[in-house]
Amino acid sequence: MxxxxxxxxxxxxxxxxxxxxxxxxxxxxxxxxxxxxxxxxxxxxxxxxxxxxxxxxxxxxxxxxxxxxxxxxxxxxxxxxxxxLGRVFQDPMMGTAVTMVIEENMALAYRRGGKRTLRRGITHEERELFKEKLSTLGLGLEERMTTKVGLLSGGQRQAVTLLMASLKKPExxxxxxxxxxxxxxxxxxxxxxxxxxxxxxxxxxxxxxxxxxxxxxxxxxxxxxxxxxxxxxxxxxxxxxxxxxxxxxxxxxxxxxxxxxxxxxxx
Amino acid sequence: MLQYFSSLDPITLLKSFPGSIAQGMVWGVMALGVYITFRLLDFADLTVDGSIAFGAATCVMLIRSGVHPVFATFFAFFAGLIAGIVTGLLTTLLGIPGILSSILTQISLYSINLHVMGQSNRPVSVDNYPLVVSLRYVTGSAATSLIFFAGMLIFLVMLICALYWFFGTETGSAIRATGCNAQMARAQGINTGYIKVLTLGISNGLVGLSGALYAQFGGAADINMGRGAIVIGLAAVIIGEVIFGKFVSKRRAAFAWTMGAVVFGSVIYYMVYQLVLWLKFPSEDMKLLTAVVVAFFLAIPYLREKKSSAKGVKSGE
The missing domain is CATH 3.40.50.300 (P-loop containing nucleotide triphosphate hydrolases)
Incomplete structure (x- = not known):
């Protein structure tokens, strides 16, 4: 193996x-x-x-x-x-782009390892997927997808960063x-x-x-x-x-x- | 005192406003470029002072050699783009600190611009060439003035729409992420070096384009026309943010409105500039005044935070 x-x-x-x-x-x-x-x-x-x-x-x-x-x-x-690799850092500020909203951060993570082209930064289907994934955290963040990450608490940010790290399955x-x-x-x-x-x-x-x-x-x-x-x-x-x-x-x-x-x- | 006020003629001021609004719109293109590096990429890019003159020199020399002004203006975008890419490569490939990289490019562009023009000033007259923009369109008949403002407005709206679209793409999102948190961007697989070079290129492309428009507007390219341009660009960004910040943040597509506010900031800057000159403020002190105003507004968020944190300590006792 x-x-x-x-x-x-x-x-x-x-x-x-x-x-x-x-x-x-x-x-x-x-x-x-x-x-x-x-x-x-x-x-x-x-x-x-x-x-x-x-x-x-x-x-x-x-x-x-x-x-x-x-x-x-x-x-x-x-x-x-x-x-x-998926990564989560000690500093909750480190793992996310705080001036961007939750769904944008997740969309960035969803493209990890892929080419960044001139396609849409986030699509409708992705929004549905992110919503579903966020709801598994049980933090109510699925209702706040267009909230800037900077407005979340440290714990919420780490939870989002964890989810981002696993969106595209890392080795x-x-x-x-x-x-x-x-x-x-x-x-x-x-x-x-x-x-x-x-x-x-x-x-x-x-x-x-x-x-x-x-x-x-x-x-x-x-x-x-x-x-x-x-x-x-x-x-x-x-x-x-x-x-x-x-x-x-x-x-x-x-x-x-x-x-x-x-x-x-x-x- | 009375003599001073009686010497001021409001009609002169009103008559000069269309010209300053027009100039503000032309420089608004540069302000958008400054906004992209300064706010989105978080990079203080002094290349601007050189690339605005580089765009102007390229455009004017092309027009003089028989290229149609529309194409010449278009080429000026690429001149600026190259200047921005050079700054980007200096900082990403050679590890020179960003602000110093941009100063190096700016200084070398001074020599390059002299080479491009062959002398320090090259006129391009609207009498001889079908220029894209000109002050003479504004001061001419009502018809040419209307066409100028309508055309410029349509161009700016289209440009803002294009930028709005671009910063919503995967690449545009990567730029915003890099400017906000480069460490996070790399962890998401974004090549932050490439993104920096690309963004500096696009930004200075806009600045070059603005320089081309400005040269045609004023009827000449001059080696010194970019001096202090970055400060004017920053002034436009800050004025736009301060005046329209509240209005913008409540809108859908707030980002597009912010860019509109930056262009408005540029227009307001030139109107105030005209007003201050009209009040007989010595013109040689205008750059000093601009710098003081920009320093003041840049300091506000810092001072506000300091004050609120001091308050926090007090109430915590």
Whole structure:
């Protein structure tokens, strides 16, 4: 069976040759099967978001290979990789165009990977489709399709961005701490929607989170990162039976230091 | 004081208004170009000062060499388009900051325009050529004046309709998304570099076209005719937004109305310009006055936000 994602010994150093030199990814290798939902945890500067950005192509990596469903995307620019990837960012402002209305944002996402021609930016049939999809969120947004996204709350925006990321089925969904900027109740709702979308469309997904409970409670696989390396990789039944204290102990055992993340929620 | 007021002749002012309205309509085309880069792409494009003269020079030299003014005006669009594309390539391919890229193009166009014209000023008289527009049509008989204004109005309405259609297409939506959030645009597979080049091209194409019309209107292309054009363009955009903002936001097809408001802004700018000159404001200070007005209106949204956030802190105590 082909792998949904293969990272082969990926390296990235920021500010090379300066006093601020920082080894962000130090030989990251991982393979994801189709349908895998991997949660990613780790301390400050462990390389969690950096790994997602490397896959998304925000900047080129120094060494290594990135293969999505047998397509080597290592040297593709960011906008070409978008064909394979759905992305939701930490900052709710990042995932949408706030001066454009909901249906326009969805229409942009619906054309991900396609050529942008002089055809209509949005058609009647698409409006019907978007309306139907929005109603599955249960937020009443299907009645507000011509509302500017800038007028939505952070949680609503993340929900819309999630839907946009899945409108055209991506080979891989990248969730970069997408609930971190939300209040606990909204964060829980957005996580629920994430689960719902991932299950419904049978997506392969990677989710960076600062909440250890969420990391254990969601997905079928969990990885822990430290200093640009994957230091722990657990799946299936073993993952289900994990507790937060197991993770902390594991971290200390492997890294030899205490778990350090100002924002990590330990309970 | 009395002497000052008695020296002002309202008839002179009224008589000069048709000319300033006409000029405002001609520059309205440029204002639309500025609106596209400044508001939709969020790019402060100073290429404008050079590309307006480039369009004018291209058009006038073509007319003088026997090309029909209609085609010459059309070619001026492509002259501007090329200028915009150069700015776009400087910033996307070579990574030069946007505003600096546009200044580089603007400066190089000064030399290029001198080459195109062979000297710093080239007249093109309505007596010798069937020009598309001319001040003489406005000041001439009632019939030529009516034809000028009707023609210009139809052209502007058609142009706005075309732009409205374009920005509703997949490509047009991609431009708006890139201007609003380039990161999001890339995540949706939009090649934001290409979009920047394309938009700068279209915008400066309109500016070149405006330069061609302006040269014919005034009867000459001049190497300095673009100086400060970007500021006038911004003034038109801002005046249009400030005066018609409320009116526009409640309409269907608000975007088309906004573009109409920008053209109106340009017309109002030239009417006020005429009024201020009529009040005997020294003409050499007009650019200073324009800059101050533009700075004032650009600062308003920022100052308003600062004030409301200060209030928010107070009420939060």
């Amino acid at each position: 082909s792998k949904a994602l293969v990272l082969k010994d990926v390296h990235k150093v920021f500010n090379k040759g300066t006093v601020n030199e920082k080894v962000a990814l130090d030989g990251v290798s991982i393979e994801l099967d189709p349908g895998d939902f991997v949660t990613i945890i780790g301390g400050n500067g462990a390389g969690k978001s950096t790994m997602l950005n490397a896959i998304a192509g925000v900047w080129p990596v120094d060494a290594g290979q990135i293969i999505v469903n047998e397509n080597d995307i290592t040297s593709l620019p960011e906008h070409k990789r978008a064909l394979y 891989l969904l990248l969730l970069d701490e997408h609930t971190a900027a939300l209040d606990p109740k909204t964060a829980a709702k957005v996580l629920e929607i994430s689960d719902q979308i991932i299950n419904e469309y049978h997506l392969t997904a990677m989710m960076v989170t600062h909440n250890m409970k969420d990391a254990i409670g969601h997905g079928n696989r969990l990885i822990m990162m430290n200093e640009g390396k994957i230091i722990y990789d657990v799946r299936g039944e073993e993952k289900k039976s994990l507790h937060v204290k197991d993770l902390l102990a594991k971290f200390e055992e492997v890294s030899g230091t205490e778990f350090d993340n100002d924002r990590m929620m330990l309970s």
